[in-house]
Amino acid sequence: MTTAVAPYLIRAYHQxxxxxxxxxxxxxxxxxxxxxxxxxxxxxxxxxxxxGTSATSGLDLSNEQITFKARFDGKPxxxxxxxxxxxxxxATESGEGMFFGGQEEAPKKNPKPGLKILD
Numbered sequence: 001m002t003t004a005v006a007p008y009l010i011r012a013y014h015q016x017x018x019x020x021x022x023x024x025x026x027x028x029x030x031x032x033x034x035x036x037x038x039x040x041x042x043x044x045x046x047x048x049x050x051x052g053t054s055a056t057s058g059l060d061l062s063n064e065q066i067t068f069k070a071r072f073d074g075k076p077x078x079x080x081x082x083x084x085x086x087x088x089x090x091a092t093e094s095g096e097g098m099f100f101g102g103q104e105e106a107p108k109k110n111p112k113p114g115l116k117i118l119d
Contacts, residue, residue: 007062007083009098009100010026010061010086010089014061018052022092022093022096023055023091023092024051025048025049025051026066026086026087026088027086027088028049028085029046029101030045030046031045032082034085035080035081035085036080037049038072038077041072050092055070062083063083064082065082066079066080066086087099
């Protein structure tokens with residue numbers, strides 16, 4: 001059985017962002033039935049969560065899931081995000097980070113123009 005690489009990359013990016021003074025956020029696909037987040041903040045089946053140590057309590061970035069406690073509109077909530085539900089991790093200030101999963105989740109890029117050989 002092979003262990004997925006995404007949880008390791010999430011931890012590495014999280015540590016790099018924290019060490020660099022950046023704010024780590026994750027984009028979560030809330031279609032996964034095991035995602036536990038405040039429903040009122042879900043838009044288009046996705047939610048963006050600040051996973052910086054200053055915004056969370058008890059943050060645990062395990063191989064299976066990301067768990068922490070945070071306040072949403074002043075109310076405490078225990079968040080559970082399975083690792084496979086993380087679409088991307090990025091720094092708010094710079095946008096640097098990584099997308100996970102299939103191409104359907106990645107931002108659309110402009111296609112390169114076709115090249116022609118001219119004689």
